[in-house]
Amino acid sequence: MQSDRPIYLDYHATTPVDPRVASVVMEYMLTEFGNASSIDHAYGDKADRAVKQAAKQVADLIGAVPREVIFTSGATESINLVLQGLTPKSPSTHKLKIAVLPIEHKAVLDTCDALVKKGIAEMLLLKIDRQGKLDLEHLETNCSQGIDLICVMAANNEIGTIYPVQEIGTIAQKYNIPFLCDATQAVGKIPINFRDWGISYLALSGHKMYAPKGIGALILRKGYRLEPLIYGGGQQKGIRAGTLNVAGIAGLGEACRLRQLEMEQDEHEIAIKRDRLQSLLLESIPDLTINGDRLNRLAGNLHISIPNIPNKAIIARIRDQLAIATGSACSSGVEAASHVLQAINLPTHLIEGALRISIGKFTTDAEIERAANILIAAVHSWRWS
Numbered sequence: 218m219q220s221d222r223p224i225y226l227d228y229h230a231t232t233p234v235d236p237r238v239a240s241v242v243m244e245y246m247l248t249e250f251g252n253a254s255s256i257d258h259a260y261g262d263k264a265d266r267a268v269k270q271a272a273k274q275v276a277d278l279i280g281a282v283p284r285e286v287i288f289t290s291g292a293t294e295s296i297n298l299v300l301q302g303l304t305p306k307s308p309s310t311h312k313l314k315i316a317v318l319p320i321e322h323k324a325v326l327d328t329c330d331a332l333v334k335k336g337i338a339e340m341l342l343l344k345i346d347r348q349g350k351l352d353l354e355h356l357e358t359n360c361s362q363g364i365d366l367i368c369v370m371a372a373n374n375e376i377g378t379i380y381p382v383q384e385i386g387t388i389a390q391k392y393n394i395p396f397l398c399d400a401t402q403a404v405g406k407i408p409i410n411f412r413d414w415g416i417s418y419l420a421l422s423g424h425k426m427y428a429p430k431g432i433g434a435l436i437l438r439k440g441y442r443l444e445p446l447i448y449g450g451g452q453q454k455g456i457r458a459g460t461l462n463v464a465g466i467a468g469l470g471e472a473c474r475l476r477q478l479e480m481e482q483d484e485h486e487i488a489i490k491r492d493r494l495q496s497l498l499l500e501s502i503p504d505l506t507i508n509g510d511r512l513n514r515l516a517g518n519l520h521i522s523i524p525n526i527p528n529k530a531i532i533a534r535i536r537d538q539l540a541i542a543t544g545s546a547c548s549s550g551v552e553a554a555s556h557v558l559q560a561i562n563l564p565t566h567l568i569e570g571a572l573r574i575s576i577g578k579f580t581t582d583a584e585i586e587r588a589a590n591i592l593i594a595a596v597h598s599w600r601w602s
Contacts, residue, residue: 223540224584224591228517228577229374229402230542234468235427241471242429245464253461254452264463271470275434278473279400279419280410287435287453288466292401293324294446295420295435298457299397300328302443303366313338313365316356319560320349320375322399325368326556343369348510349378349561356385360392367396371403375557375573376509377518379407386415395441401425401433405476406484406515417441423465427578428472432465483578488516490585491576495519497589502596506567508558517576522567526599531572534595539588542573 225233234242245267251260253268272283289295303313315329319342332338341359344352351369360367367389372379382398389396395417400409405426411419419436423429435457437443443456450458498505498521508520523531528543535541558568576585 223536223538224588225540226574226576226580226584226588227540227542228580229377229425229515229573229575231424231430232427232577233579234429235472235475237475238428238468238472242464242468245467249463251463253463254450264461267463267467267470268461271466271473274470274473274477275421276436278409278477279404279421279436280412280414281419281436282412285411285436285438287437287457288461288469289433289435289457290431290462291424291433292322292399292420292422295418295433296322296324296397296399297328298435298443298446299418299420300325300332300366301446302456303395312336314341314363315339315366315368316341316343316359316364317368318343318351318370318380319345320373320378320557321368321370322374322401323556325370325397325399329368338365345561347561347563349373349376349557350510350513351380351385353381353384353388357388357391360388360394364392364394367394369396369398371398371400371409372407372515373509373557374402375555376520376561377402377514377575378510379403379513379515382409382416383414389417390415402515405473405480406517411436411438423469423472426472426476428469429465432462432469434469479578484516487576487578487580490580490582491517491519493582494574494576494585494589497586498592501589501593508561508563508567508571519574519576521572521574522563523570523572523596524566526570526596528570528572530599531570531592531595534598535591539591542575543571 249263251264253264255261272286275286276283315338317329317340329340333340344355369380369385371382386396396415397418398416399420401422402425403409404421417438422433445456447458452458452461504524506522508522554568558571
């Protein structure tokens with residue numbers, strides 16, 4: 218029996234919450250609802266233990282230690298905490314020089330732009346190719362000439378390209394440069410080793426890996442300090458004040474525990490479904506283009522362009538049947554071409570026909586078959602109209 222709801226293939230925007238995670242969240246909302254900073258009774262003790270357990274679960278997934286985990290509202294806050302916490306509050310004789318991947322999430326690019334406008338920093342855009350792959354020689358050359366921070370994501374949220382984080386970390390360590398890695402799309406999908414890969418700061422969000430929205434973390438390597446953005450209360454070593462979101466933190470911890478157990482098998486199965494959908498579309502739409510690095514991308518990512526058909530025309534035909542995207546969720550509602558696709562020099566006619574399809578652990582084989590039929594029918598409808 219088919220559901221009346223559209224097939225959901227927008228997992229890069231957000232994932233459904235795993236029911237096992239939801240049950241943990243509900244427990245800490247309804248039963249164990251104490252404040253983790255309340256030290257005078259058992260409710261606070263139980264909440265504090267939940268926070269400490271979640272820190273260990275997050276750390277275990279990414280190869281860190283629990284004391285390096287700072288809980289935030291999500292990766293955007295974590296990124297802002299680093300970029301704004303590193304910089305002086307007023308311009309100095311030395312502007313921070315930040316090397317940035319040009320297809321970073323807007324949380325990185327917009328924050329860097331704001332620092333540039335304030336006269337606090339200058340931004341150097343790193344070189345990438347048509348698949349979005351990073352030019353490591355260009356990175357190292359600039360590091361040798363003096364950089365204060367490297368910002369390179371672990372995996373791109375639109376085209377799915379995976380970056381050589383370990384190699385970047387080696388370069389960062391060679392020149393003693395801090396390295397901020399937005400690992401939002403990668404954590405729980407590919408292996409990450411914070412401890413051994415030379416990452417100084419790592420940002421992640423729960424809602425990209427089957428935990429609730431509004432919870433995430435910054436992983437802060439020992440020996441690195443940040444000025445807080447939020448004051449009041451002294452929680453989390455004074456780096457991020459405010460009453461802890463215990464329910465969300467417990468849910469994030471459970472999600473990380475489950476990803477550590479299930480990631481390898483899940484991602485293998487997701488890649489098979491992605492490849493099946495890709496094959497079905499290419500069979501019926503021979504001029505369809507696959508964007509990004511096809512050999513080194515997230516298992517669930519399928520970024521396509523259908524030449525000479527506006528992506529909005531496709532979305533208008535399928536939106537009640539199939540949930541996919543024309544770009545990243547952070548840019549939804551913005552009438553501008555994707556900065557990611559512009560940065561990789563995708564031709565205009567392919568940018569205009571670009572669609573992001575993202576598959577997750579709850580996607581079924583039947584949904585893949587139906588999604589292919591829906592998209593193929595929409596393309597043929599446009600071309601024959």
